[in-house]
Amino acid sequence: xxxxxxxxxxxxxxxxxxxxxxxxxxxxxxxxxxxxxxxxxxxxxxxxxxxxxxxxxxxxxxxxxxxxxxxxxxxxxxxxxxxxxxxxxxxxxxxxxxxxxxxxxxxxxxxxxxxxxxxxxxxxxxxxxxxxxxxxxxxxxxxxxxxxxxxxxxxxxxxxxxxxxxxxxxxxxxxxxxxxxxxxxxxxxxxxxxxxxxxxxxxxxxxxxxxxxxxxxxxxxxxxxxxxxxxxxxxxxxxxxxxxxxxxxxxxxxxxxxxxxxxxxxxxxxxxxxxxxxxxxxxxxxxxxxxxxxxxxxxxxxxxxxxxxxxxxxxxxxxxxxxxxx
Amino acid sequence: xxxxxxxxxxxxxxxxxxxxxxxxxxxxxxxxxxxxxxxxxxxxxxxxxxxxxxxxxxxxxxxxxxxxxxxxxxxxxxxxxxxxxxxxxxxxxxxxxxxxxxxxxxxxxxxxxxxxxxxxxxxxxxxxxxxxxxxxxxxxxxxxxxxxxxxxxxxxxxxxxxxxxxxxxxxxxxxxxxxxxxxxxxxxxxxxxxxxxxxxxxxxxxxxxxxxxxxxxxxxxxxxxxxxxxxxxxxxxxxxxxxxxxxxxxxxxxxxxxxxxxxxxxxxxxxxxxxxxxxxxxxxxxxxxxxxxxxxxxxxxxxxxxxxxx
Numbered sequence: 001x002x003x004x005x006x007x008x009x010x011x012x013x014x015x016x017x018x019x020x021x022x023x024x025x026x027x028x029x030x031x032x033x034x035x036x037x038x039x040x041x042x043x044x045x046x047x048x049x050x051x052x053x054x055x056x057x058x059x060x061x062x063x064x065x066x067x068x069x070x071x072x073x074x075x076x077x078x079x080x081x082x083x084x085x086x087x088x089x090x091x092x093x094x095x096x097x098x099x100x101x102x103x104x105x106x107x108x109x110x111x112x113x114x115x116x117x118x119x120x121x122x123x124x125x126x127x128x129x130x131x132x133x134x135x136x137x138x139x140x141x142x143x144x145x146x147x148x149x150x151x152x153x154x155x156x157x158x159x160x161x162x163x164x165x166x167x168x169x170x171x172x173x174x175x176x177x178x179x180x181x182x183x184x185x186x187x188x189x190x191x192x193x194x195x196x197x198x199x200x201x202x203x204x205x206x207x208x209x210x211x212x213x214x215x216x217x218x219x220x221x222x223x224x225x226x227x228x229x230x231x232x233x234x235x236x237x238x239x240x241x242x243x244x245x246x247x248x249x250x251x252x253x254x255x256x257x258x259x260x261x262x263x264x265x266x267x268x269x270x271x272x273x274x275x276x277x278x279x280x281x282x283x284x285x286x287x288x289x290x291x292x293x294x295x296x297x298x299x300x301x302x303x304x305x306x307x308x309x310x311x312x313x314x315x316x317x318x319x320x321x322x323x324x325x326x
Numbered sequence: 327x328x329x330x331x332x333x334x335x336x337x338x339x340x341x342x343x344x345x346x347x348x349x350x351x352x353x354x355x356x357x358x359x360x361x362x363x364x365x366x367x368x369x370x371x372x373x374x375x376x377x378x379x380x381x382x383x384x385x386x387x388x389x390x391x392x393x394x395x396x397x398x399x400x401x402x403x404x405x406x407x408x409x410x411x412x413x414x415x416x417x418x419x420x421x422x423x424x425x426x427x428x429x430x431x432x433x434x435x436x437x438x439x440x441x442x443x444x445x446x447x448x449x450x451x452x453x454x455x456x457x458x459x460x461x462x463x464x465x466x467x468x469x470x471x472x473x474x475x476x477x478x479x480x481x482x483x484x485x486x487x488x489x490x491x492x493x494x495x496x497x498x499x500x501x502x503x504x505x506x507x508x509x510x511x512x513x514x515x516x517x518x519x520x521x522x523x524x525x526x527x528x529x530x531x532x533x534x535x536x537x538x539x540x541x542x543x544x545x546x547x548x549x550x551x552x553x554x555x556x557x558x559x560x561x562x563x564x565x566x567x568x569x570x571x572x573x574x575x576x577x578x579x580x581x582x583x584x585x586x587x588x589x590x591x592x593x594x595x596x597x598x599x600x601x602x603x604x605x606x607x608x609x610x611x612x613x614x615x616x617x618x619x620x621x622x623x624x625x626x627x628x629x630x631x632x633x634x635x636x
Contacts, residue, residue: 042439042547043440044446194590195603196552198552204543205345206590212335212591223547227543229448230545234451248445248447
């Protein structure tokens with residue numbers, strides 16, 4: 001054995017290790033990250049779960065990822081089992097996509113300090129170094145939609161179908177109401193939280209209740225609104241959607257949808273992981289960072305002045321001239 | 327508050343309550359029939375889910391809600407056949423078997439939906455049928471006689487089932503098998519046939535209940551029934567295994583839900599009490615169940631498998 005050659009090899013190896021450690025690059029270049037997503041409803045729910053699935057698919061188009069998805073976990077205990085299972089299987093990033101999963105994640109993340117966890121919508125990382133949180137400033141799109149809805153309404157009454165008054169659903173509804181009032185101070189906005197994220201029949205009846213009191217423009221958030229869209233379609237009431245593009249449900253009445261582009265923050269989370277940061281950070285999508293995008297339905301004949309109101313509001317929010325929900 | 331008592335709102339609320347009650351009524355009637363023959367089926371929700379998906383899929387492909395509803399019934403009857411074999415021939419424990427059927431329906435309906443449909447697409451719902459003359463009666467007409475076909479069918483089944491159970495030999499056999507199958511067997515009536523038929527009809531109605539839900543909503547989604555089947559079972563106890571009692575329970579549940587919805591829409595129920603109010607239908611139904619159920623005895627042979635000579 002040549003001692004000089006051995007020393008050279010040892011030095012090269014040591015230099016390589018030092019280089020990696022100095023840059024904090026725990027996930028060495030070339031390694032395909034394993035990402036797991038646990039979400040409450042179906043991957044194609046045209047709402048919350050679909051938005052994260054589309055987000056990760058957008059990332060997959062840019063970089064190689066090994067992605068596993070467990071959807072339909074409305075039962076938190078089922079989600080908790082899946083979160084733990086993925087962490088135990090060595091997934092690098094486990095995303096718990098639902099504010100109801102926070103309690104479980106807090107317990108599980110402690111047991112897997114080398115696994116990165118992200119959850120939302122929330123702004124709470126529990127002070128843990130391997131937990132990140134993410135949220136959607138859905139109030140911004142809500143505000144834009146509210147302004148357009150008020151301008152569009154002929155009856156002066158707008159109906160809102162909400163699930164439970166939490167998370168991005170509450171933000172969207174509050175933003176929508178604020179936007180409507182900003183456009184028309186005397187507009188009537190009836191908000192109905194039905195108390196469920198999954199009761200499609202009840203959401204449909206809530207929409208009927210809104211129509212019965214004279215609302216001619218409706219909106220709603222969360223997975224169960226597909227029922228409400230159906231009712232709005234039958235009665236030809238205009239619909240504003242959020243979370244995903246819901247035009248396919250009723251092209252004749254969907255005016256516009258606020259679409260979540262989670263890829264914006266997923267890209268940041270993965271970039272931070274590349275730098276060895278497993279958590280402790282808060283991420284958010286907004287109109288300004290293009291994580292929230294208002295998609296208009298071309299098939300809906302939206303009056304130009306109403307569209308202008310929406311576009312102006314988007315610009316104003318992006319430029320910081322309007323701060324929604326101060 | 328005055329808004330709530332305006333004619334328009336009253337009509338809308340009652341009509342909403344009737345629509346909400348319909349799937350419960352169909353499923354409860356079917357379950358009541360099965361239980362009167364001595365067979366408990368906790369799998370109603372699973373059968374409803376399968377009926378909902380099959381009906382949705384058929385309407386998506388054919389554009390015909392009636393064919394969809396028929397497919398839902400047929401699917402339910404197939405499930406009934408399977409459940410009858412498990413409980414009547416194999417003498418399986420009925421509670422556990424029912425839960426198995428439920429879990430199967432929950433998973434299979436979603437799997438089929440994901441594989442065969444994917445993105446939820448809207449389907450044509452049942453059209454509203456305005457019953458000539460009756461629909462023109464002030465207030466009552468729009469409340470009761472402007473619904474879809476499935477609503478009328480559900481409520482017409484109530485007197486039909488009452489007649490069936492109380493005034494026909496077949497109905498008497500069902501009730502007798504549910505009380506004392508050995509005695510019926512000794513008279514030469516086939517307990518197996520009676521239970522098979524009651525379970526198949528009952529499950530057919532559960533399939534129709536699911537179909538009604540999907541077609542009325544014009545959409546299908548994972549776990550569309552949201553555990554309606556379990557509430558339907560509770561309503562059978564509330565209704566003391568009698569069709570009119572079951573109808574009363576379904577209507578109470580539907581009406582309370584509709585009143586709460588309308589109250590929230592009008593702002594009569596404040597948003598701070600929204601979640602509490604959402605529990606009202608279940609709480610009131612449980613309260614009524616406690617008051618009513620103890621007055622009536624359940625079928626003596628309910629959930630007991632029958633084996634000749636044992």
